[in-house]
Amino acid sequence: MEFNGDFFNLPESYLFAEVADAVSGYEVLHPDKRVLKLSIGDVTLPLPPTVVGAMRSAAAETGDKKTFRGYLPYEGCGFLRESIKNYYKSMGADVSADEIFISDGAKSDLWNLPDLFKRGLTALVPDPVYPVYAESNVLKGNRVVYAAATEQNGFLPMPDYGVKAGLIYICSPNNPTGAAYTPEQLQEWVEYAIKTGAVILYDAAYESFVRDGKSARTIYSCAGAESCAVEICSLSKTAGFTGLRCGYTVVPKALKLNGVSANKLWYRLKSTCFNGVSYVVQRAAEAAFSAGGLAEIKKNTGYYMQNAKILSGALSRCGVPYWGGKNSPYIWLKCPRGTDSRGFFKELLNGAGIAGTPGAGFGAGGEGYLRLSSFSDAETALEAAERLENFYKTHPISAF
Numbered sequence: 087m088e089f090n091g092d093f094f095n096l097p098e099s100y101l102f103a104e105v106a107d108a109v110s111g112y113e114v115l116h117p118d119k120r121v122l123k124l125s126i127g128d129v130t131l132p133l134p135p136t137v138v139g140a141m142r143s144a145a146a147e148t149g150d151k152k153t154f155r156g157y158l159p160y161e162g163c164g165f166l167r168e169s170i171k172n173y174y175k176s177m178g179a180d181v182s183a184d185e186i187f188i189s190d191g192a193k194s195d196l197w198n199l200p201d202l203f204k205r206g207l208t209a210l211v212p213d214p215v216y217p218v219y220a221e222s223n224v225l226k227g228n229r230v231v232y233a234a235a236t237e238q239n240g241f242l243p244m245p246d247y248g249v250k251a252g253l254i255y256i257c258s259p260n261n262p263t264g265a266a267y268t269p270e271q272l273q274e275w276v277e278y279a280i281k282t283g284a285v286i287l288y289d290a291a292y293e294s295f296v297r298d299g300k301s302a303r304t305i306y307s308c309a310g311a312e313s314c315a316v317e318i319c320s321l322s323k324t325a326g327f328t329g330l331r332c333g334y335t336v337v338p339k340a341l342k343l344n345g346v347s348a349n350k351l352w353y354r355l356k357s358t359c360f361n362g363v364s365y366v367v368q369r370a371a372e373a374a375f376s377a378g379g380l381a382e383i384k385k386n387t388g389y390y391m392q393n394a395k396i397l398s399g400a401l402s403r404c405g406v407p408y409w410g411g412k413n414s415p416y417i418w419l420k421c422p423r424g425t426d427s428r429g430f431f432k433e434l435l436n437g438a439g440i441a442g443t444p445g446a447g448f449g450a451g452g453e454g455y456l457r458l459s460s461f462s463d464a465e466t467a468l469e470a471a472e473r474l475e476n477f478y479k480t481h482p483i484s485a486f
């Protein structure tokens with residue numbers, strides 16, 4: 087036997103595992119220092135009361151013979167799919183319940199989606215972006231080409247008809263840069279996919295952080311998207327489900343290749359590799375989409391956005407160039423000239439006790455940048471702002 091040789095085409099560790107190891111190593115050496123963890127986008131607020139209440143009632147149901155349930159539908163329970171359908175409706179998008187598949191979060195579906203397509207495909211991946219897109223394709227033996235997201239294009243690459251790719255990944259608001267497409271810009275991607283016969287995998291995990299009223303929240307606000315785009319979303323950041331685990335993927339029935347519907351094949355795949363999300367969690371997710379749940383969630387995402395304001399305020403005062411933080415819980419800042427992103431990660435950890443995420447971990451295009459997450463509590467964000475201001479006193483702004 088041999089291992090899959092493509093493992094050796096991956097970085098040695100998953101980005102956030104690498105960062106967690108570096109931070110633990112620092113903590114072992116400096117037990118007296120409090121590290122402010124602004125690296126992985128992990129929520130800190132407790133679950134909203136409406137969600138917790140729904141879980142309590144669902145848990146009670148599992149202990150009663152009359153309401154106990156065993157295996158649930160592979161595609162997810164009808165009640166949750168209906169509530170997500172209505173959520174799309176509130177965004178002006180027409181998605182039917184049988185196009186929605188409940189998952190344990192965006193990551194595993196993002197990993198499995200390339201399995202729908204013929205091996206050896208070419209995937210067009212923004213650079214920088216969430217590392218899972220490229221890594222899943224690398225491990226499946228697919229080819230990856232990159233769409234450069236740079237300061238010059240506002241970190242929002244647009245279609246290039248000279249590039250041939252079967253799968254197109256879009257993440258908006260983008261992780262890590264925070265840049266978000268407008269519906270008009272997304273429409274150009276949809277037209278490109280339709281004209282070239284490509285399929286878009288649209289990651290909307292951060293849609294609930296859109297605040298400017300003009301950035302897109304779903305690709306299904308674009309005409310024709312139902313024939314070429316799959317949308318992946320998660321309750322992790324929106325509703326604080328990073329530990330609870332629930333997400334959803336929309337696979338439209340109109341998305342067909344050679345007359346075969348992607349929806350049908352996705353059901354085939356999911357029913358074979360996944361036994362669904364627990365009943366208690368699906369009830370919790372349903373509650374998150376209720377009127378009360380949505381109001382509580384909005385308050386929580388608002389709290390994180392306030393942290394983003396605190397952090398970006400400190401960076402502005404120090405004259406540090408940064409992006410994001412307006413429609414996204416992430417701030418993407420420039421490292422001082424001559425410092426690579428892993429070097430700067432260490433400098434900030436050692437010099438300020440702040441753990442960010444090195445930009446190069448999101449792709450070669452992230453070299454020279456660092457991501458800060460605003461998912462901490464407010465006290466941590468305030469302390470981080472103060473530490474940043476002190477840190478930059480010894481890192482003059484002329485160095486950018």
Ligand code: MLT
Nearest residue numbers: 102125126127128193261
């Ligand atoms: C992030 O911080 O970008 C993600 O939440 C990490 C992950 O999903 O692994």
